[in-house]
Amino acid sequence: MAIYPEEVVEEVRNRTNIVDVISQYVNLQKKGSQYFGLCPFHNEKTGSFSVSPQKQMYYCFGCGKGGNVFSFLMDYENMTFKEAVEELAPRCGVTLPQRELTAQERQRADRRSRLFEINKDAAAYYYKMLRSDAGKQAMEYFTKRELTPDTMHKFGLGCTSKYSDSLYKYLREKGYDDNILKDCGLVTIDEKRGGHDKFWNRAMFPIFDANGKVVAFGGRVMGDGEPKYLNSPETEIFNKSKTLFGLYFARKTRREQFILCEGYMDVISLHQAGFDNAVASLGTALTEGHAGMLKRYVKDVYLSYDSDGAGQKAALRAIPILKNAGISCRIINMSPYKDPDEFIKNLGAEEYEKRIQNAENSFMYQVRMLQNNYDMTDPEKKSDFQKEAARMIVMEFPTQLERENYTESVAAKFNIPKDALAKYILELGQSGITARRELGSGDDYQKKSLKPKDDGMKMSQRLLLTWLVETPDVYPKISLYVNPEDFEAGVYRTVAEEVFKYCDEGNPVDTARIVDLFMEDEERKTVAALFNTTVGELTDNSDLSKALKETLLRIKKNSLELAQKNGADLKSLVEGKKTLQRLERLDISL
Incomplete structure (x- = not known):
């Protein structure tokens, strides 16, 4: 994964203040030692998105998105890791070294470059074809659609010939071989027919990426052929x-x-x-x-x-x-x-x-579409619609203020008695139906949103890792009893190995660096959750000591049960049970 030396990436990460970067995208407010705001990755009304300057991490207690400053840019701006590093380096005064690409990287870069070139050449070919005698039918089509020459030029509109191999022959003449052409999405190569075009007898629409490079095409058939519209298949660049x-x-x-x-x-x-x-x-x-x-x-x-x-x-x-x-x-x-x-x-x-200025609120549109499914002349069906509209309000909006505003609007627009609608909405709320969105933020939200699978062993392991990060003084008291092998294999164990390594060396845990060990979005979310678990409502030291001991016991017992189930040798099982017994007698004071 390392596209730059690890020490350079670490310097960029350490010099960058994650609060400053995320503040450019999210309105953050400081609460205690952390910052909170509305999550930019999902729709919410209450700020469950937290940013920790100490950990140099962000985490949403609602959708679970989390990571460091690099992963934020990767998630929000759809950047690659390399692009995120290169975006942040100049901001914090780090000069990135010029490095030699590996053979594999150079080959991939060259291949992508060739694919861009093929699409650019194809766009030029189609563009010229439209403005030749062979493009007369397509030009009449565009003209009939009242497009001006300037518009056709701006969007690079073109057309294919009526022959099914004209582009293939043109690209071969340009020096492209079958090995690259077969993957460009514009031609098909098989043993029987050889090379032939995917698009022929069609008006062509180039598809540009956000940087203005042609990555694909859409084609509208001239005449009665099928399909009417045809798009390029997905490729390495599309x-x-x-x-x-x-x-x-x-x-x-x-x-x-x-x-x-x-x-x-x-x-x-x-x-x-x-x-x-x-x-x-x-x-x-x-x-x-x-x-x-x-x-x-x-x-x-x-x-x-x-x-x-x-x-x-x-x-x-x-x-x-x-x-x-x-x-x-x-x-x-x-x-x-x-x-x-x-x-x-x-x-x-x-x-x-004018229609833009009078565009309809999306929720009101959803209710209006719902109404179309009911016979409003039938009292029973009318009541069913009104009940479903009430249920939609309860499910969609978490706050009383929002519910009252939408109750008033829905009642007025769809001729529903306002008081009756409000009463039914209140009854639904009292019956336990709640909004899909967040009910709160921080610890409060986390307690309400925990899934059953998080309540068991994973929760205990998450809690211990967060504890070690936030209170490293705990480590000497527990290191004799629990080790990384006691954690679930995969992301949990890898993170535990890193955390224990920092604690062994007596250094603060660099959580932001640990995030960079994982490139998959789901893995980063898991890591962020590992470092953002809370003890809950425990307030005094005796409660904390008790909670820590219970957490250690759960983790150790689970580890022993798995070891026995997986056929561990007798010696290690005996040693494990002795460790567990010592842990049960241990008096942990925090």
Whole structure:
């Protein structure tokens, strides 16, 4: 993993103040020795996101996201570890050494560079083809869609020929061999047919990444062929679940929100009409990856999906994904037209701007879509709808203030008696139904959100590791009885080995460095949780001593049971039982 010497990475990490970095993205408030704010990785109303300057770590007691300053940039900005180091080094005055790439790294970098070159050459080929006699049909299609030459140029629009191997032959003439072409997503190579194009007889839409590099294409068939729209397959440089059409242009907008559409033409038409903040998710359902990309640029997204049933379902799927990413969303009403392209052509940009200004609150939209499923002329069905609307309010909003505001709005908009609705919502709350979102922050939230699987052995191991980090004086009192081998194999044991090593040497535990031993997101979340477990409501030293001893006993007993189950030798089992007996007699005072 080390792309720079470990001592250089450590210097960057140690010189960087994690509070200063995260404060650029999150409004933090100091509470005691820690800072709290609203989590940037999921939607919440109460600050369960904590940043510890002592540990140089962040942790969300709600969604479990956690790590050090590098992993924050990796999670929030979708950076690689290398990019995060290179982003922070200049800020803290560290000069990164120039290093030689390994053969494997050089080969991968060269391969990615070649794939970018192939896509760039293909885009130029398609662009030129559109403006030749062979592109007459596609040009008529774009012209009929009322696109101007400037718009076609801006988006690099092009077309293929009617022959199924023209691009393949062109790329071969450019010097690309089959070994790289087979993985570029633009041609298929097989023994029977040889090389042939994936796209032919289609109008072509280049897909740019956020840096303006062509990474893929979308093609609209000319005529009645199927499929109507075809996208490049995923490649080493193209991940469709993290790529948004139009993002390269939209990220430069001065508007405070993005407009999220479904299709290429919707985005292009909106940009041509002056709405330079439009993007689309490549005709695929919105993913968490897309939401993560959006969160890098805006806090608000306006959905401008098709107004038909499929578009409504897509919007209902997108709303919770955006909310979970911490993005506020509203719905643009395009009635009586199907999509933004049709709307702009018929009513114009000024009317579309009005629809933006009057965009519907996403929760109110969800309730309105729910109402469509009920026969409101039937008293029983009407009551069912009203009860479900009440349940939605309770499940969605954790605070009394929010519930009262939405109770008032829902009652007024959907003709529900306000007092009756409020009473039913109160009854639901008293019956134990609670909001999906956070109920509190810090220790309070953690106690409420613990899952059963966390209540047992893992919880004890997490508690001990946090204890050793925050109170290293405990280590000499417990080191004779518990060691890293007593921890669950995998992440827990690796972390325990590192923590015990620091304690053996008498040094403070560098939790931020330990995080860098793990690159997988789930592993980093686990490590962050290991260092952010709390003792609970214990207040005096006798309680702490008792809790520590109980924690040690649980861990040691579990370790012995596993050793016996796994067929450990008799000698080690006997020694283990003697250690356990000594521990049971031990008087720990803190």
